[in-house]
Amino acid sequence: MHGRYYQLREAIAEPKPVQQPHPPITVAGAGERRMLPLVARHANAWSSFGSPAVFRHKIECLRRCCDAEGRDCDTIEKGVLVPAAITDDLSTAAPLIQGYAMYQGVSEDEVRQWMLLGTADSVCRQIDAFIAAGVTHFVLTLSPYNFDVFERFAAEVMPRYR
Numbered sequence: 001m002h003g004r005y006y007q008l009r010e011a012i013a014e015p016k017p018v019q020q021p022h023p024p025i026t027v028a029g030a031g032e033r034r035m036l037p038l039v040a041r042h043a044n045a046w047s048s049f050g051s052p053a054v055f056r057h058k059i060e061c062l063r064r065c066c067d068a069e070g071r072d073c074d075t076i077e078k079g080v081l082v083p084a085a086i087t088d089d090l091s092t093a094a095p096l097i098q099g100y101a102m103y104q105g106v107s108e109d110e111v112r113q114w115m116l117l118g119t120a121d122s123v124c125r126q127i128d129a130f131i132a133a134g135v136t137h138f139v140l141t142l143s144p145y146n147f148d149v150f151e152r153f154a155a156e157v158m159p160r161y162r
Contacts, residue, residue, distance in 0.1 A: 024044035024045055024077075025042060025043050025044050025045070026043060026044065026045040026046070026047055026077075026079070027039045027042070027043040027045075027046055027047070028046070028047040028048060028081070029046075029048060030048045030049075030050070030058060032058070032061045036058065036061050036062045036065045037065045037068075037069075039062060039065070039076065040062060040065035040066040040068070040069045040071055040073075040076075041065075041069050041071075043076060044075075044076065044077065045076060045077035045078075045079060045137065046062065046076055046077070046078055046079065047079040047080070047081055047137070047139065048079075048080065048081065049080060049081045049082065049104075049114060050080075050114050051110070051113035051114040052113075052114075052126075052129040052130050052132065052133040052135075053113070053133070054114070055078070055080060055130060055133040055134060055135055056133040056134065059073075059078060059133065059134040059135075062076070062078075077136050077137050078134055078135050078136045078137065079135065079136070079137035079138065079139055080114075080130055080135045080137070080138055080139070081139045081141060082114060082115065082116055082130075082138060082139065082140060082141065083096060083100055083111075083114075083115045083116070083140075083141045083142075084115065084116040084117075084123070084140045084141070084142060084149055084150075084153060085097075085115060085116070085117050085118075085146075085149060086116070086118070086119070086120060086123055086149050086152045086153050086156070086157070087117075087118065087119075087149075088119055090117070090118060093115075093117055096115075097111050097112060097115070097117075100115070116140070116153075120152070120153075120156035120157050123153070123157050124157060124160055127157070127161070140153065
């Protein structure tokens with residue numbers, strides 16, 4: 001497809017538009033009393049945010065909820081919504097850290113624990129910690145939209161996980 005402003009070549013439409021019996025259902029939330037039981041009962045995927053330690057705890061709670069439902073917890077995709085700041089100069093990430101801390105109502109130190117922050121090597125270590133906690137899916141947030149961070153992530157981090 002060639003348009004005036006955009007061109008599209010060899011595009012793959014995934015997921016397919018019609019899925020049987022339905023498109024996968026993702027539930028986002030972290031509440032242990034109401035949300036995680038709903039995830040165990042109904043969702044194909046679950047998404048939340050927090051540090052690897054938070055995910056380790058939440059996934060264990062989800063596992064108990066799945067056991068109560070007679071469901072295999074490993075059939076649920078576990079995603080983290082994670083801000084990213086891939087940089088060699090951590091001072092450039094200060095506004096992002098401060099913004100997320102204010103938005104979430106937590107300390108800057110806590111925000112640093114659940115961000116992908118620093119050099120590509122550091123970010124890979126952080127991703128590995130999330131994977132070890134049981135995370136199976138990553139959703140990067142780039143706010144404000146910093147395409148340089150995404151391009152660097154694509155070039156320096158993603159190839160290590162293919």
